[in-house]
Amino acid sequence: MDKEILISGRNLRRHYRRGSETVKALDGVDVDVRAGESVCVLGPSGSGKTTLVNLLSALDAPTAGELTIGGRRVDGLSERELVAVRRGLLGYVFQQFHLIPTLTVAENVALPLLFLERRPAPGEIARVLEAVGLADRARHLPKELSGGQMQRVAIGRALAVKPRVLIADEPTGNLDSHTGEAIFDLFQKTVREDGVALVLTTHNLVMAARCDRTLTLADGRIVS
Amino acid sequence: MTYSALAWKNLVRRPVRTALTAGGVALAVAVAVSLGGFNLGYRQAIAGSIEQLGFQVMVMAKGCPYEAATLMLKGGSGLLYLPEEAHAEIRTDPDIEAITPIFIGIAEKQGYSLDGAPAASAYTILTGVEPDSFRQMKPWLQLKTGAGYAGGRWFAPDATNEVVMGYEVAEYEQRKVGDVFYATIVPNGKVEPELHAFTVVGVLERTGAQDDGTVFLPLRTAQEIFGRAGELTIIGIKLKEFNGIRMREFEGRWLKIPEVQVVSLEQVKGALVSLVGTAQTMVAAVAVIAVLVAIIGVINSVLTSVHERTGEIGVLKAVGAGRLQIFRLVWLETLLTSLAGAVPGSLLAAGGARLTDAVLRHVLNIGVTQPLVRITPGLLGATILGAVVLGLLAGLWPAGRAAGLRPVEAIRSGE
Numbered sequence: 323m324d325k326e327i328l329i330s331g332r333n334l335r336r337h338y339r340r341g342s343e344t345v346k347a348l349d350g351v352d353v354d355v356r357a358g359e360s361v362c363v364l365g366p367s368g369s370g371k372t373t374l375v376n377l378l379s380a381l382d383a384p385t386a387g388e389l390t391i392g393g394r395r396v397d398g399l400s401e402r403e404l405v406a407v408r409r410g411l412l413g414y415v416f417q418q419f420h421l422i423p424t425l426t427v428a429e430n431v432a433l434p435l436l437f438l439e440r441r442p443a444p445g446e447i448a449r450v451l452e453a454v455g456l457a458d459r460a461r462h463l464p465k466e467l468s469g470g471q472m473q474r475v476a477i478g479r480a481l482a483v484k485p486r487v488l489i490a491d492e493p494t495g496n497l498d499s500h501t502g503e504a505i506f507d508l509f510q511k512t513v514r515e516d517g518v519a520l521v522l523t524t525h526n527l528v529m530a531a532r533c534d535r536t537l538t539l540a541d542g543r544i545v546s
Numbered sequence: 547m548t549y550s551a552l553a554w555k556n557l558v559r560r561p562v563r564t565a566l567t568a569g570g571v572a573l574a575v576a577v578a579v580s581l582g583g584f585n586l587g588y589r590q591a592i593a594g595s596i597e598q599l600g601f602q603v604m605v606m607a608k609g610c611p612y613e614a615a616t617l618m619l620k621g622g623s624g625l626l627y628l629p630e631e632a633h634a635e636i637r638t639d640p641d642i643e644a645i646t647p648i649f650i651g652i653a654e655k656q657g658y659s660l661d662g663a664p665a666a667s668a669y670t671i672l673t674g675v676e677p678d679s680f681r682q683m684k685p686w687l688q689l690k691t692g693a694g695y696a697g698g699r700w701f702a703p704d705a706t707n708e709v710v711m712g713y714e715v716a717e718y719e720q721r722k723v724g725d726v727f728y729a730t731i732v733p734n735g736k737v738e739p740e741l742h743a744f745t746v747v748g749v750l751e752r753t754g755a756q757d758d759g760t761v762f763l764p765l766r767t768a769q770e771i772f773g774r775a776g777e778l779t780i781i782g783i784k785l786k787e788f789n790g791i792r793m794r795e796f797e798g799r800w801l802k803i804p805e806v807q808v809v810s811l812e813q814v815k816g817a818l819v820s821l822v823g824t825a826q827t828m829v830a831a832v833a834v835i836a837v838l839v840a841i842i843g844v845i846n847s848v849l850t851s852v853h854e855r856t857g858e859i860g861v862l863k864a865v866g867a868g869r870l871q872i873f874r875l876v877w878l879e880t881l882l883t884s885l886a887g888a889v890p891g892s893l894l895a896a897g898g899a900r901l902t903d904a905v906l907r908h909v910l911n912i913g914v915t916q917p918l919v920r921i922t923p924g925l926l927g928a929t930i931l932g933a934v935v936l937g938l939l940a941g942l943w944p945a946g947r948a949a950g951l952r953p954v955e956a957i958r959s960g961e
Binding site: 401414438 | 547548549552555556558559857858861862863864865866867868869871952953954957
């Protein structure tokens with residue numbers, strides 16, 4: 323428990339207006355994420371899992387509460403300031419991969435470096451592709467890949483900036499169980515070998531059991 | 547991976563839309579370049595053609611100034627004549643360096659098309675000149691030499707059946723030295739035409755001016771066959787010192803001759819330029835509209851693209867792209883679209899300059915022989931630069947809209 327806390331949330335709330343109604347997507351959540359640990363967020367659809375990981379990855383800002391990412395308070399920051407928090411510290415993996423269809427595998431992986439205004443070092447992208455098992459697919463386009471391979475590209479893209487926290491929203495949700503297991507193994511390997519913190523949402527209880535900690539959400543609150 | 551490469555890949559993702567948008571820009575740029583080339587070329591063509599006349603001042607019978615302006619450049623019907631005594635009087639003016647009397651008449655050429663119908667362009671300009679004073683006014687005129695042109699010379703001053711042909715009219719009529727040139731003329735005061743046969747004694751080298759289309763013959767002969775002995779069409783004058791003051795002084799001295807007007811070729815130039823000014827303004831308005839439509843097309847295309855890629859832009863933000871980087875990316879797409887239109891549009895205008903020139907020449911019929919459309923590297927560069935600047939302005943809105951998207955909302959709307 324003496325590992326560095328990379329993300330800390332206290333009494334996090336995220337409320338939306340939907341017409342005259344206020345939707346409490348998150349309603350008072352406390353969460354800590356430490357370096358090198360894997361945290362699984364469980365819960366039924368609509369429980370607030372995606373809202374929580376969006377806050378933890380600085381893609382969204384809380385309506386209320388205190389959120390610290392990488393030692394910096396981010397609640398109340400503008401979108402411009404949130405970008406600075408995301409860059410280099412956080413890697414994000416989507417359920418639907420969200421690869422850029424016109425870019426090759428290698429170009430998709432190198433994309434975050436472009437936004438860091440940094441050219442990849444020789445062999446840097448090849449090493450990432452090697453790590454995610456796609457060394458022989460560097461010049462392929464996403465449409466030429468299977469679902470599992472596309473998710474590996476997405477993980478490679480998230481890892482390219484050597485993040486300290488990897489956040490994945492239902493990363494195996496669109497994959498068959500065998501492929502999903504392989505993807506989860508890749509996440510676990512990253513946590514183990516690179517000391518990266520992992521926060522992922524899933525419905526898969528087997529996968530959740532393999533994480534260091536599990537948070538269960540219901541109606542925007544942590545219930546266990 | 548660079549921003550330009552990323553932007554280009556985004557554009558080629560929708561090749562038809564990109565091609566249509568760039569095509570709109572290309573058309574607008576082609577119109578703008580052609581108009582610019584016309585503006586540039588027309589003034590030079592007028593100035594060049596007037597320069598080739600060899601004199602600065604014309605004395606002619608009173609009439610419409612526009613007719614006067616075009617008379618010496620392309621000839622014309624309804625010619626007015628002044629008495630030859632005017633030449634005798636004016637040549638005594640102390641400010642004159644050179645003076646030459648000119649008689650212009652229109653003759654029907656002998657020639658028919660294959661089916662026996664009269665040829666479409668069956669008229670030619672016959673210009674009666676004094677060989678010595680005319681050549682003194684135009685020292686650059688050279689007679690063609692070589693096979694078929696050997697022994698070419700100017701006609702004798704009193705010859706009655708000799709002509710010297712301009713380069714183009716000789717080519718058109720397929721006449722060389724020693725050939726016969728036929729012309730049918732209806733003399734003044736008569737109804738029946740008379741056929742005249744002339745021996746071609748010389749053919750002029752190309753001048754690029756109105757002389758190329760003219761058949762020259764001795765002044766006296768011209769006056770006689772047209773039944774206008776003692777009459778002239780124009781007196782061409784070169785002053786020792788030519789400026790506004792000298793011109794006004796000269797004009798003041800000779801306006802006393804009834805039915806005579808003194809016209810400076812600077813005035814002629816001004817009249818011809820203003821004659822086409824209205825047409826140029828209208829074409830410029832069309833060009834402006836074309837450019838505006840092209841800009842709207844670019845804005846529409848990039849906005850549509852941004853709308854379609856809202857989710858993708860959210861993903862780019864999620865993987866680290868900031869507002870400025872998204873702005874830069876979309877702006878580059880606009881810039882590339884503009885360039886993809888501007889460069890081919892400029893080349894199209896440059897490649898089609900001769901066609902544009904022919905169309906303008908046909909529509910305007912102003913009689914200058916030099917190119918009406920001059921497309922220079924500077925003009926091309928300025929137009930491409932202008933298109934790029936307008937493209938960048940057009941990209942401000944779509945790029946700003948894309949940059950302002952919030953990642954979570956953008957990703958959600960794209961799913």
